[in-house]
Amino acid sequence: MANPTGWKPSVEKESGGAGGPARPGTGGAVRGLAYEEKLIFEHAGGDRSGVSLPAPTGAWDPAREIPAGLLRGEVEGLPSLAELDVVRHFTRLSVWNHGIDTGFYPLGSCTMKYNPKSSEALARLPGFAAAHPLLPAEMCQGSLELMYRLERALSEISGFAGTTIAPAAGAHGELCGLMMIRAYHVARGNARKKVLIPDTAHGTNPASAAFNGYRTVEVKSGPDGRLHPDAVRAVMDEDVAAIMITNPNTLGVFESDIAAIAEVVHAKGGLVYGDGANLNALLGVARPGDMGFDVMQFNLHKTFATPHGGGGPGSGPVAVKEALLPFLPLPVVVREGAAYRLVADPAERPRTVGRLREFHGNFGMMVRAWALIRELGPEGLRRSAELAVLNANYVRARLQDVYHLPYATDSLHEVVFTDKLQKAAGVSTMDVAKALIDEGFHPPTVYFPLVVAGALMIEPTETESKETLDAFVEGMRAIAARAAADPDALHAAPVKPVRARLDETRAARKPVLRWTPGMALE
């Protein structure tokens, strides 16, 4: 087969022929030894095998050992493949994937920064990686000390009195933070009923509030993309348990009225919850604890470069002010003289919200985050925030003449554009995102935040070099030019990847979730 991946001839011309380089200034997407790959069940098996087990000896009879209902004499369609067949199958699939180690990954709000291999190496040290969570304290002092020091560092970086490092990820941290807020109000005699949430918030905020039995009240942001004290004052009353604010918010805009907003909320006895999803923009520059926040969750997998998503797990520590310390979940690590001890018994912390996670949380992520904090140090952390802001503003400055900027307000670590200038030619945000794949870049976050119609949300992070950003900008500008000249080509994009434009609508409306032998697929 001359063209097993189904690429279209027009692309060959454009990219300079098979294996030729893509247009200069793109993300370097070229074609080479790329393979179509069948499902593993579709591989015609001879009777190869990847294992050689010894023949059973003695009088062992499966029928006597295993209940009849669990016993199968034959398995229909089980692939019969050699080890190399299986290795190639999964290796080929793996190169269809994209990750931060492959290329630029500007997913706004997700903070896809590079995960340094030094952090990985340290997390793999046998003393950490193989430590059993039930080890007695005297046999894992090193691990406990790391947890203690990380907790202290996070508290200091964010300006809070104490931190739990147990929650498993950001949304789990939100859950934990709101549980503590509820416990705080209950201890004062009234759990309260409502949580205020700006219209720029992540969807997890209202979900976490609802999960804790609170009704959410949306607060509109102003024309500058900021939340204003008057808007909060208008809905603030003594039924409000808390307001949840992300700072900088999901537009990448710093909430410069945060102190005044906190005052409005505190005056009526409410608490201020900080969603630390965008803390990476403030590291070493400003501390949420100093802005009036009472509780804040971190996302170690964003801010401190531990792996994301499928490479996770995440980790979502939650920092609190003095008044909320008694409610922190267990366990916590305390230092007693030169020794470290895990406090796990609620008798010792009677007002704790309890245990949120088995054992100590995602310990491997704690090691990685601590490694990064120590590697960068205070100056390096500050530098990472400054570079993240610089990179986003560089992309903003170089694209704002060809993509519409819905808010003129200064950007911090991410920038939101829209498809307003492309709309007239019938080109949407989704078309731009798909076309970026042909340019060799992972698309940015699209259609979020919800307050922006047709949002394209770009977060380069501090990781990327000027060369990468320039290539991305060239790609985005080329798409803007094509949107004007040949909009239909963009509706068909991407055409270069192994799987071209997928029908997302049909996949959502008529999902086919199970493959069966011989099934006909269009």
Place this chain on the structure above:
Amino acid sequence: MNFPDDLQYTREHEWCRVKGGRAVVGITDHAQDALGDVVYLELPKVGDVLKKGETFGVVESTKAVSDLFAPVSGKVVEVNDPLVDAPETVNEDPYEEGWMIQVEMSDPKELKELLDPAAYRKFLEEEAE
């Protein structure tokens, strides 16, 4: 874009058609266009009591998940159940086959707070700026 004269509109992009004491409710042509392909719907049950301005369901497109807001208060007396299995109808025919619920209004005076087609068009123009 089409905004029929016999309907009243909300700032959240629902429409409302009054038939006696009942209000038929759906989302506008602008709403379906802005959402893009609708792929999933969550509608209330007959008998549910709605309060004006509060959410009565969810509409999901390939772009986003959005709440549906009740244009009037009252009890749900009919639900367009077939819509749930054919969400594309919301895109294809938002004002007729794409209706979502019928509400027995508890306070028809609330209708006065809704927008007529001209006012809704004007609101859309302002919102676009």
